[in-house]
Amino acid sequence: MNPALAGASIVTAAQMRAAEVACFAAGVSQVALMERAARAVAQQVARFARSRPVLVLAGPGNNGGDGFGVAWVLAEWGYDVTVATLGQDWNGAAAVMRDRWTGPTTDLDDATPRPVLVDGLFGIGLTRPIAAPVRGRLATLAAAAELVVAIDVPSGSFADQDASDGVEADITVALGALKPCHVVGDTARCGHLILADLAIAVPGDTRLIARPVLHPPSRADHKYTRGLVIVIGGTMPGAARLAAGAAARGGAGYVVLASDDARVPFDAVVSRKPDAIAAMLADPKLGAVLIGPGLGRDDEARTRSEEAAASDCPLVIDGDALALASIDQLACRTAPTILTPHSGEFDRLFGTGGGNKLERTRDAARRSGAIVVHKGADTVIAAPDGQSIVAHPPAWLSTAGTGDVLAGIAAARLAASRDPMRAAIEAVWLHARAASLAGPAFVADGLAMHLPQAIAECL
Ligand SMILES: NC(=O)C1=CN([C@@H]2O[C@H](COP(=O)(O)OP(=O)(O)OC[C@H]3O[C@@H](n4cnc5c(N)ncnc54)[C@H](OP(=O)(O)O)[C@@H]3O)[C@@H](O)[C@H]2O)[C@@H](O)CC1
C-alpha cells in the first residue's frame, strides 16, 4: 500500500454520496467538483503517460463524466486522446463534460487499443456485474495497454465489497476518500493506489493504519508500570515462548511465561509453573495476560482458558484459546480484551456471512465486546463502537509463528496502556514494521529482535 495513504479515511459509497451532497449544499457545484476530480486524475495520467496516445473509456454515469473531463484536460495539455463510450445519454455534470469534449469519440465495440487506457466506465455506482461483452472489451483493451489508470475504482469492482473483480489497473486514483474495495480483499487489482483529496469532508471512523506515537519511559516508571505480562502456555511450548519473547521486546516491563516447559526465550523472561496461574491472575500488578499460542485444546487447556476469561485481567486471546472461547463468554467480560483471529479462527467463532471484511470485523467486535484483530494481508482492527483500522502487513509474514509474535506484542502494548484499541493498533503497526526491517524470508524467531528499532521509529 502506498505509504502516503497512512491514516486516510475509508468510506462506503453511501457515505461518499452523503459527503458530496453536503459539499454541494455548501455551495460547490457538481460541475466544479467533477472538474476537480478530472484534473486530479489527468495529473496522475500525465505523470506516467510520457506523451503516449490515450484511450479514455467513459461509462453512462458520473464516472464517465469524470472520463470526459480527463479527456478534455489531457487534450488541452497536448495529449493525443480518443474517447470510447457505451453510447448513452448523460445527465447533469456528466452531460456538461460530454459537451465540452469535441475530440474523437467511438463506441466501445469499435475502440482500438492505445498505450494508455483511462478507465472511466463505472465507479461507485455499479449496481450489478458488468455484462459479459463489455467486460470482454474492457479486458482486451486493458491487456493491450501499457498503462491502465482507473478512475475512482477499477471498473467491475463493487465499491462496498471485498475486492474480487474488476479490471486490473496499474494505478487507481480514488476520488475524495478510499472505499472498502481499495483496502480489503484482492486489492492488488487497484495497482498503485493514489488518493485525490477533493476537499470533501468525510467521516473518519474507518481509516488506514498510521504510525503510532509511543512515549519513552519516564523517571517515575518501573518494571510494573511498564507492564507485567503473563503468557500462559500449553502443549506446544515453542509458540508461547515466541510470544513471550515478543512481549519482552515489544516494550513490556516484566514477562512471565507460565508453562510446564521451563525453557524461556531469554533470561529476562521468568518461568513459572502453570499451577500458579490462579494466584498470578489475582496479582494486582498484572498488566495483561496472553493465552492461546501453543495452548492446545485438551481439558487442561480448557481450564486455563476459562480461568483467564473469567478473570478481570486485561486479556489477549489468540490461537487455540479462540477455539475454546464463546461469544457469550467474551461478551460477559468487563476488562479490556483483544482477539487476534486469522480468517479460519474468525469464521469458526463468528460465522462466515455478512458483508465485507470491515463490516464482518466490526460486527464481531460489537457482538463480543472485544477489540478484534482480523489478521491477513488485509488486517482489520475493529472496536465495539464501530471504529476500525485497516493495515496491509508485508506478505513475508505468511510463515508459521508470526501470529504468536503479534499476540505477544499486543499483550505488551495492552499492559503498557490498558487501552485495547490503541494496543491493537500499536501491535499491528510494530509487527508489520518489524517484518519490513527483517527483510525477506525471515523466520518468526528472528522477527521480534527488530521490534526495538520499530519502537524507536515511533518515539
Ligand atoms: N466521490 C467524489 O468526490 C466524486 C465522485 N465522482 C464520480 O462519480 C462516480 C459515481 O457516479 P455514479 O453515481 O453516476 O455512478 P457510476 O459508477 O458512474 O455508474 C452509474 C451508471 O452506471 C449504470 N450501471 C450500473 N451498473 C451497471 C452495469 N453493470 N452495466 C451497465 N450499466 C450500469 C447506472 O445505471 P443503472 O442501469 O444502474 O440505472 C448508472 O447510469 C464516482 O465513482 C466518481 O467517479 C466525481 O464525478 C465527483 C467527485
Ligand SMILES: Nc1ncnc2c1ncn2[C@@H]1O[C@H](COP(=O)(O)OP(=O)(O)O)[C@@H](O)[C@H]1O
Ligand atoms: N499474505 C500475507 N500478507 C500479510 N500478512 C500476512 C499474510 N499471511 C499472514 N500474514 C500475517 O502473519 C500472521 C500469521 O498469523 P497466524 O496465521 O496466526 O500464524 P501462526 O499461528 O503460525 O503464528 C498474522 O499477523 C497475519 O496477519
Ligand SMILES: [K+]
Ligand atoms: K472506473
